[in-house]
Amino acid sequence: MKIAELGEFGLIEYLTRNWSPGLVGDDAAWLPLPPGEQGPMLFTTDMMLEEVHFSRRFSSAYDIGWKAVAVNVSDIAAMGGEPWTAVISLGADSSWSVAELEELYAGMQAAAEIYGVVLAGGDTVKSRQGLILNLALTGWQRGPQPLGRDRARPGQLLAVTGPLGASAAGLAWLQAGGEGDCATQVGEAVTLHRRPRAQLAAGRWLAERQLATAANDISDGLAREVLEICTASGVGCQVEATAIPIHAGARSIARTLGKDALEWAFRGGEDFQLLFTCAEADWHQIETGLTALGCQPARIGRITPPEQGMRLLTEKGPEPWPAGGYDHFTGGKE
Numbered sequence: 001m002k003i004a005e006l007g008e009f010g011l012i013e014y015l016t017r018n019w020s021p022g023l024v025g026d027d028a029a030w031l032p033l034p035p036g037e038q039g040p041m042l043f044t045t046d047m048m049l050e051e052v053h054f055s056r057r058f059s060s061a062y063d064i065g066w067k068a069v070a071v072n073v074s075d076i077a078a079m080g081g082e083p084w085t086a087v088i089s090l091g092a093d094s095s096w097s098v099a100e101l102e103e104l105y106a107g108m109q110a111a112a113e114i115y116g117v118v119l120a121g122g123d124t125v126k127s128r129q130g131l132i133l134n135l136a137l138t139g140w141q142r143g144p145q146p147l148g149r150d151r152a153r154p155g156q157l158l159a160v161t162g163p164l165g166a167s168a169a170g171l172a173w174l175q176a177g178g179e180g181d182c183a184t185q186v187g188e189a190v191t192l193h194r195r196p197r198a199q200l201a202a203g204r205w206l207a208e209r210q211l212a213t214a215a216n217d218i219s220d221g222l223a224r225e226v227l228e229i230c231t232a233s234g235v236g237c238q239v240e241a242t243a244i245p246i247h248a249g250a251r252s253i254a255r256t257l258g259k260d261a262l263e264w265a266f267r268g269g270e271d272f273q274l275l276f277t278c279a280e281a282d283w284h285q286i287e288t289g290l291t292a293l294g295c296q297p298a299r300i301g302r303i304t305p306p307e308q309g310m311r312l313l314t315e316k317g318p319e320p321w322p323a324g325g326y327d328h329f330t331g332g333k334e
């Protein structure tokens with residue numbers, strides 16, 4: 001069915017026909033505050049555009065809906081918070097059918113259930129070209145203070161919650177005409193590109209115990225996220241290239257396509273693992289706790305005093321920190 005057959009209001013009614021009362025149908029959604037929660041409120045937004053953040057050639061409408069929820073939850077996870085309510089802004093051109101938008105909503109709903117997000121209304125317009133999907137997500141802080149980017153201190157460890165490079169590798173594989181639906185490490189990289197996982201349990205675990213001093217989700221690549229923590233905290237760092245965990249599927253795809261998987265880890269982005277800093281004395285507890293949650297934590301380096309700058313230690317010796325990361329206005333990558 002074409003969207004024009006339903007019209008704007010018919011489409012909204014159709015897509016939200018199973019939602020609870022109070023969430024859709026008035027000027028604003030209303031719902032009770034989470035019981036007993038008084039921590040600071042968190043509020044984030046992340047937008048996805050067709051052919052910028054996803055392509056219908058590589059992802060189903062369900063995948064796209066899923067990803068919109070996961071990328072927003074990831075920002076709450078990086079603060080050590082709990083996600084709560086999201087509103088959806090949707091712009092669709094006439095190439096999108098009602099059935100596809102229904103799939104998009106099914107994907108959003110499925111991810112929302114997994115992460116405990118309530119979808120609470122939104123706004124719908126016709127786009128001139130392609131799909132625009134934006135979520136604004138509220139959340140709240142469990143710990144006494146948000147897990148920011150500005151409390152990394154010299155001597156602390158830099159670590160990640162799991163392997164990197166999978167999403168960019170999965171996308172490169174699909175762009176090269178590769179099959180995504182296979183039960184291999186390559187298939188897993190493709191799945192991680194299509195349906196990224198927010199590290200909500202890891203963020204919550206670290207924040208509740210106050211074991212992480214700073215954190216960031218890896219949306220724009222390790223190069224960019226380490227720079228953000230070091231800049232916000234006013235510190236330097238020393239990262240060992242060989243300690244950076246690379247997803248096995250990304251390694252395999254890099255070999256086949258003649259690419260560099262480490263480059264995907266640094267500048268590919270969309271891995272949505274957490275980058276965090278912690279006291280060295282807490283590492284054993286962190287490694288055990290995060291592993292029990294299904295993560296594959298790895299320490300990749302150390303925070304240093306600011307005057308030492310940011311350095312990458314490779315087999316050839318110390319190198320300046322790799323520039324770049326994903327930048328929308330410099331052609332994707334710097």
Ligand SMILES: Nc1ncnc2c1ncn2[C@@H]1O[C@H](COP(=O)(O)OP(=O)(O)OP(=O)(O)O)[C@@H](O)[C@H]1O
Nearest residue numbers: 044045046047071074075078216217218219220228
């Ligand atoms: N157009 C804007 N107006 C006001 N603030 C903005 C705007 N775009 C981004 N920001 C703010 O700038 C900061 C960095 O934004 P950015 O989108 O890079 O967040 P991020 O978490 O680093 O990345 P990602 O979008 O991939 O999650 C955030 O605090 C964000 O709220």
Ligand SMILES: Cc1ncc(C[n+]2csc(CCOP(=O)(O)O)c2C)c(N)n1
Nearest residue numbers: 051052053054055219220268269270326
């Ligand atoms: C079709 C297609 N081409 C390229 C990419 C890669 N990509 C797009 S946005 C982004 C960084 C995060 O964005 P933001 O900073 O807006 O959160 C990355 C790595 C993709 N996913 N799909």
Ligand SMILES: [Mg+2]
Nearest residue numbers: 075078217219
């Ligand atoms: Mg972020």
